[in-house]
Amino acid sequence: MALELTGITKRFPNVLANDDVSLSVGEGEIVAMLGENGAGKTTLMNVLFGLYTPDEGEVVIDGKPLEFGSPGASIAAGLGMVHQHFMLVPVFSVAENVILGLEPTNGVGWINQKEARRLVNDISNRYNLAVDPDAMVEDIPVGVQQRVEIIKVLIRDAKYIIFDEPTAVLTPPEVEEFFAIVRGLKEDGRGVIFITHKLNEVIEVADRIVVLRDGKSVGEADPKATTQSHLAEMMVGRPVDLVVSKDPAEPKDEVLSVDRLVVLDDRGQRTVEDLSLSVHAGEIVGIAGVQGNGQTELVEAITGMRPALMGNIRVGGVDVTEFTPRQMHHLGVAHVPEDRQESGLVMAFTIAENMVLDSYYDHPYSRGVRMDWGVATDAAERLVREYDVKAKRVDAPVSTLSGGNQQKVIVAREFDRGVKLVIASQPTRGVDVGSIEYIHARIVEERDAGEAILVVSSELDEVMALSDRVLVMFEGRIVGEFDPTTTSTTEIGLAMLGSGGNDE
Amino acid sequence: MTATANPNDMIHVRATPEEKRSTIIGAVLIALGAYIFWQFGLGVEPGLQATFNLSLQTDTVQGLAWVVDPRQFSMIIGVIVAGLGGWRLTRRALQYTNLSLAISFLLLVMAFLAWAAAGSQFSLVGMLRSTVVLSVVVVFGALTGLMCERVGVVNIGIEGQLLAGAFAAVVLSSAFGTAAGVLGGVAVGALLGWLLAWLSIRFQVDQIIAGVVINFLALGLTSLMSARILSEIQTLNAPERIPAIRIPFLADIPVLGAMFFDHTYFVYGMFLLVFGIHYGLFYSRWGLRSRSVGEHPKAADTAGINVYWVRYRNVILGGMIAGFGGAFLGLAQVARFEENMTGGIGFIGLAAMIFGRWLPIGALGAGLVFGLSRAVQQKVAILNTGIPSEFLFMVPYIVTIIVVAGVVGRTRPPAADGIPYIKD
Numbered sequence: 001m002a003l004e005l006t007g008i009t010k011r012f013p014n015v016l017a018n019d020d021v022s023l024s025v026g027e028g029e030i031v032a033m034l035g036e037n038g039a040g041k042t043t044l045m046n047v048l049f050g051l052y053t054p055d056e057g058e059v060v061i062d063g064k065p066l067e068f069g070s071p072g073a074s075i076a077a078g079l080g081m082v083h084q085h086f087m088l089v090p091v092f093s094v095a096e097n098v099i100l101g102l103e104p105t106n107g108v109g110w111i112n113q114k115e116a117r118r119l120v121n122d123i124s125n126r127y128n129l130a131v132d133p134d135a136m137v138e139d140i141p142v143g144v145q146q147r148v149e150i151i152k153v154l155i156r157d158a159k160y161i162i163f164d165e166p167t168a169v170l171t172p173p174e175v176e177e178f179f180a181i182v183r184g185l186k187e188d189g190r191g192v193i194f195i196t197h198k199l200n201e202v203i204e205v206a207d208r209i210v211v212l213r214d215g216k217s218v219g220e221a222d223p224k225a226t227t228q229s230h231l232a233e234m235m236v237g238r239p240v241d242l243v244v245s246k247d248p249a250e251p252k253d254e255v256l257s258v259d260r261l262v263v264l265d266d267r268g269q270r271t272v273e274d275l276s277l278s279v280h281a282g283e284i285v286g287i288a289g290v291q292g293n294g295q296t297e298l299v300e301a302i303t304g305m306r307p308a309l310m311g312n313i314r315v316g317g318v319d320v321t322e323f324t325p326r327q328m329h330h331l332g333v334a335h336v337p338e339d340r341q342e343s344g345l346v347m348a349f350t351i352a353e354n355m356v357l358d359s360y361y362d363h364p365y366s367r368g369v370r371m372d373w374g375v376a377t378d379a380a381e382r383l384v385r386e387y388d389v390k391a392k393r394v395d396a397p398v399s400t401l402s403g404g405n406q407q408k409v410i411v412a413r414e415f416d417r418g419v420k421l422v423i424a425s426q427p428t429r430g431v432d433v434g435s436i437e438y439i440h441a442r443i444v445e446e447r448d449a450g451e452a453i454l455v456v457s458s459e460l461d462e463v464m465a466l467s468d469r470v471l472v473m474f475e476g477r478i479v480g481e482f483d484p485t486t487t488s489t490t491e492i493g494l495a496m497l498g499s500g501g502n503d504e
Numbered sequence: 505m506t507a508t509a510n511p512n513d514m515i516h517v518r519a520t521p522e523e524k525r526s527t528i529i530g531a532v533l534i535a536l537g538a539y540i541f542w543q544f545g546l547g548v549e550p551g552l553q554a555t556f557n558l559s560l561q562t563d564t565v566q567g568l569a570w571v572v573d574p575r576q577f578s579m580i581i582g583v584i585v586a587g588l589g590g591w592r593l594t595r596r597a598l599q600y601t602n603l604s605l606a607i608s609f610l611l612l613v614m615a616f617l618a619w620a621a622a623g624s625q626f627s628l629v630g631m632l633r634s635t636v637v638l639s640v641v642v643v644f645g646a647l648t649g650l651m652c653e654r655v656g657v658v659n660i661g662i663e664g665q666l667l668a669g670a671f672a673a674v675v676l677s678s679a680f681g682t683a684a685g686v687l688g689g690v691a692v693g694a695l696l697g698w699l700l701a702w703l704s705i706r707f708q709v710d711q712i713i714a715g716v717v718i719n720f721l722a723l724g725l726t727s728l729m730s731a732r733i734l735s736e737i738q739t740l741n742a743p744e745r746i747p748a749i750r751i752p753f754l755a756d757i758p759v760l761g762a763m764f765f766d767h768t769y770f771v772y773g774m775f776l777l778v779f780g781i782h783y784g785l786f787y788s789r790w791g792l793r794s795r796s797v798g799e800h801p802k803a804a805d806t807a808g809i810n811v812y813w814v815r816y817r818n819v820i821l822g823g824m825i826a827g828f829g830g831a832f833l834g835l836a837q838v839a840r841f842e843e844n845m846t847g848g849i850g851f852i853g854l855a856a857m858i859f860g861r862w863l864p865i866g867a868l869g870a871g872l873v874f875g876l877s878r879a880v881q882q883k884v885a886i887l888n889t890g891i892p893s894e895f896l897f898m899v900p901y902i903v904t905i906i907v908v909a910g911v912v913g914r915t916r917p918p919a920a921d922g923i924p925y926i927k928d
Contacts (some may be wrong), residue, residue: 014757049806051927069927072808087803089796090919100796101807103789110788264520310517 001062002026003079003160003191008057010043014349014400017043018054019215024158030182032194032223033205036235037430038402040215041195042084045162047082050074055116058348073100080158084165090138094148097137098155117128123151127184141291142169150181167201171290172460172493179205197235199228213234225386236433246444249468251280255421255452257300260313263297271297273476279421284443285454286467286484289471289496291458294476296338299425299456303335304328305343305392315421331376334414336407338425338456344410345398352380353360353392355413396485403434411439422446424458440466460489460496474498505537523595537586544619545579554621565630570628573617581615592606601876609873613880620889631883632763632787637837639868639875640774640884641666641846644829644851646860646867647777651699651822653862654785656798656920657792660715660788661700663850664722665823669693669830670829671726674841675734677743682835683917685743690824696722697823698782701816708924719850727843734841745839746770775868777825782864796890798918801925811925826850848901855904861915870907877903 010018017040025031035041046052048059050053050071059066067073074081077425088097093114104115119410120133123358129147137145146166153161163182167175182205185192196202196272202223204210209221211234217235263272271294277435279285289295300306302313313321315331337343345354356376364375380394389408391401398406407428415422424443428436443466447453457463463470464484472480472495480495519527552575558568572576578640588604591597617626645662652659653922659665672692695716734741746768754765785791796804797814805811852874859873860866881896 051805069807072810075808083806083807087800087806089800089801089803093791096792097803100792101809105789105793111792113770267519268522274517307518309520322597428725443651 003062003193004060005044005048006060008044008047008059009391010047010052010054016215017049018377020057021212021215021217023193023210023217025193027159027191028186028189030186030192030194030205030207032196032202032209034196034202034209034213034231035201036197036432037404038432039212039235041212044165045081045164045193045195045211048074048162049079052454068356075156075158078157078159079162080147080156080160081162082153082164082166084168086142086145086149087152088137088145089143090136092137092382093133093141093288094135094137094151095133096132097148098133098152102156109221111448120151123154127154127181129181143171143174146178147181158190161185161192162193162195164195165197166194167196167198167460169291171496172489175201182376182379194328199231199235202231203228213237225257226401240433241437244440244444244465246499247448248285249447251283251468252450253281255316256454257314258302259312259314260299261298261301262309263294263301263306263311264309265297271476274311275473275476275478277309277471277478279454281420281450281452282447282470284447284455284466286463286470287454287456287473288463288470288492289458289473294412295425295456295458295473297476298473299335299338299423302454303333303337303423331420332420334417334419334422334424336410336414336424336427338423338429340403340406340410345406347399348397349397350395351384351389351391351401351409352377354398354409355380355394356381358413359417383409383412383416386416387442395498402432404431407431407435407439411442412416415442419446420451422451422453423456424453426458427455428459429464430455448450454456460492464489464492472496519595519632522598522601526592526595526598526601529601529605530589533592533604534586535589536608536612537582537584537589537672539582540585541579541582544615545575545577545582548575548578548619548622550575552623554618554623555625556621557618557625557846558759560627560633560762563758563762568758569625572618575639576660577618578615580610585611602679602732613876616841617880617884620884620887624887626883626887629759631879632759633766634728634762634882635872635875636767636771637642637875638878639871640771641829641849642713642853642856642874643774643868644779644825644832645850646856646871647784647864648822648826648829649792649854649857650860650862650864650867651781651825652697652742653792653800653857653921654918655794656801656918656923657704657815657819657820658711658715658922659700659819659822660712660854661696661850662715662826662853663846663848664715664719665693665826666830666850666853667726667844667846668696668722669827670834670845671729671830671841672723672827673831674743674834675740677835678740682744682746685835686831689834690827693825693827693830694820695823696814697820697826700823701819704924705812705815708926711922711924717841723844726835726841730841730843741840743835743839745795746836753902768836769834770828770836770839773828777866778864785864795918796867798920801920805925805927809883813873815925831833855908858915858917859907862917873907874903904915 005021007022008018009023021044033041043052047054050069050073053069061077064077066077083281095213098120104112106112117133122132124131130152131144131147137148141386146169167177170234182192194206203226209223211218211221211231220490221231221234258275258277261272261275262270265271275298287295297306301308304323304327308321312319315333318331320328320331334430341347346357360366360371365372377394384391384394387408389405389412398409407467425437427443443453452491455463455466468483470482470484470492472492474496479498480498482492536787554572554574556570558570559566573734588608592601592604609643645666648662648665649659667848669689669692673685673689676688689691700718701715703709704711748767751765755761785795793804794811796809797811801811809870838845855869856870859870878898885893885896
């Protein structure tokens with residue numbers, strides 16, 4: 001009895017996302033699928049789960065071939081999937097999300113709420129998940145949301161469960177809890193596919209490791225007999241330096257000072273609460289924390305994209321609390337936003353247009369009412385060369401670039417104008433290893449040139465590797481300050497959960 | 505980290521949007537209260553009386569009336585409205601901002617009526633009954649929009665669906681009788697619902713454009729056929745008016761009986777639909793699946809729900825509701841077809857849907873507000889107040905603009921509203 005994929009090929013316009021991939025998972029087995037961002041892991045799983053139809057290949061579950069293109073058929077065949085971006089309706093209760101699609105009704109279509117609650121409680125108790133069926137999904141932390149997803153899969157009695165980057169949103173202690181749940185599923189006799197790009201995790205939890213690169217499966221590894229650097233090499237195709245090399249920081253004058261800031265989110269909740277911090281020239285300050293603890297609103301307030309309710313923000317002594325993004329730009333503040341496709345780039349514009357998006361209205365790009373595209377194109381071509389953007393032409397739409405190269409376009413635009421403060425939010429999210437190395441090196445370079453840098457990332461490894469000081473954010477406050485060279489990941493992980501950590 | 509708030513700290517506190525809104529509305533209400541005081545209170549000659557009749561000629565209980573001194577009455581109302589405004593200025597109890605607005609609106613209407621009826625008589629119960637009747641098409645329109653938007657399809661074509669439904673109902677009723685007329689109206693509504701779904705799901709045509717196409721299609725076709733056929737064969741534009749059904753006992757209650765229990769079955773159907781859809785949306789399998797498709801279609805898809813089928817089904821059901829509303833307009837309210845007889849009421853329905861926050865009961869409340877503003881306009885035109893009737897005619901549309909411009913505060917539409925679901 002097993003889940004078997006044979007020769008799966010999936011093509012998108014311009015991209016071969018999966019190229020003849022084969023994979024099998026047995027009952028009671030945990031198989032890790034390792035690969036970089038863009039290696040084709042998620043595409044493969046979406047094929048398996050009926051969201052995409054493959055161009056070639058077949059899937060056999062316990063001897064029966066799977067019908068493609070229908071999540072209903074995949075569920076019926078015994079597949080369950082916990083997606084990277086949770087498939088939960090935020091305005092529904094936990095119970096409503098769990099029963100969606102197999103609602104217990106009284107026969108004429110009215111939902112039996114009691115039965116729905118009982119179903120959730122049963123599974124929650126059996127697997128020790130501690131989930132309240134009546135809580136609204138938008139009000140519970142992401143770690144709990146993930147457990148709701150697991151309940152959804154278990155209630156459909158899935159025999160093979162796929163987890164897509166399940167630890168991306170968890171703190172280190174939560175990751176341990178998650179592994180315990182996964183091992184419980186294995187003991188139940190269920191097969192687990194665990195998709196990730198984190199090397200230490202696969203070694204810890206997997207029975208077998210499959211590595212994917214550029215849409216092709218490039219080999220298998222035994223977690224007991226392999227090393228992280230070997231896996232990294234298989235994943236990237238060349239030896240990788242996993243450490244950011246930098247000299248100790250030499251902090252100088254204070255550049256950014258945030259004083260008792262309170263910011264509201266879109267729903268009017270106080271998501272940044274009485275927060276103070278400062279960043280000096282020549283240092284990198286990293287903000288760690290589970291996503292959704294106010295980091296987004298903090299960055300938006302600092303960069304002028306969201307009004308502050310209370311408190312002050314100063315840059316180089318100037319009160320910028322009510323500055324617009326353009327005023328911040330003129331002051332020499334660079335902003336790498338957390339979602340490049342939403343607020344960093346205009347995806348339908350060309351690379352050159354995106355490169356001048358912040359300064360098009362000014363000399364030398366603008367001549368009165370007319371744009372001087374010649375000058376803009378020349379500037380873009382120079383930036384593409386200098387910042388190692390892999391693009392053939394600057395008049396191609398930026399959407400044709402890979403995630404890493406899109407991110408480099410933003411870095412090029414933001415860094416190339418004599419800035420004194422850099423605000424980088426999730427600077428390497430969804431970016432390949434080569435680009436991560438490049439962007440990290442570039443950030444360190446900017447620091448050494450005497451700029452003040454604030455890095456916000458939900459990847460703890462990134463914050464630890466890059467920062468000279470680490471601040472931990474929890475429920476809108478800074479709950480601890482750490483020296484990354486002398487602190488363990490576990491200690492910071494506990495602070496990210498709101499417990500432990502040294503108060504400021 | 506316990507931040508001890510030192511009152512001497514110079515912390516710049518800025519207002520939240522809700523607080524700002526409270527302040528603005530407070531100031532507006534104070535100004536409004538003062539206006540009511542001067543214009544509708546002191547503006548009336550002392551000694552005049554306004555008589556509000558509370559009985560219709562058809563009522564069992566006759567001769568009920570409410571006599572007020574408009575001067576005193578409006579001055580008191582002016583003070584109350586200004587008081588509500590002052591309460592808003594304190595920025596306390598922000599959740600009552602909308603309630604204060606609603607109360608002030610009703611009081612404004614009362615003061616205005618007392619002023620207009622000073623020295624004469626005014627049928628208050630007649631106006632209240634008209635409020636219900638005039639809100640029916642608006643509510644059907646709002647329910648249509650809601651059925652579609654709850655599953656993520658924006659329906660701008662409500663107006664056209666109402667108009668086509670009215671046309672089909674009138675012609676078929678004239679030719680084959682009332683039942684054929686009502687069913688025909690519903691069928692044509694379903695057809696136009698299907699057209700919207702087909703264009704926006706199958707071809708992913710921009711939903712706004714698809715809706716506009718439906719409006720022009722319905723307006724053009726019905727006007728053409730009205731000019732070419734109905735004006736030639738006038739028997740096709742003479743449907744039998746659908747009679748009211750008096751509900752025994754309930755219809756005999758003073759005021760309420762005339763307002764709610766002496767109507768055609770369309771009106772009773774409207775109330776049933778409002779409560780049925782409301783409870784269905786939140787407590788039935790159909791509602792849960794519909795809302796999931798409008799909020800997060802991918803989540804619905806991965807739970808094995810056919811997103812396209814749910815969208816088709818609800819958009820067609822919405823079209824049927826519009827067709828039913830059109831049949832009411834053509835067979836009960838007017839009892840003949842006139843070119844462009846909907847006159848924008850479908851768009852007012854869309855506004856009522858937003859005002860009612862995508863809730864059927866909210867849509868009913870919003871529909872009644874629009875019905876009231878039209879009823880006031882119609883009844884006051886008879887009173888000879890010196891206000892140009894053109895201005896009174898604008899009132900419902902002005903109310904729409906004010907409502908949609910955000911006076912009711914932030915509302916949250918379904919998250920996937922208007923976004924096509926593309927699988928690959």
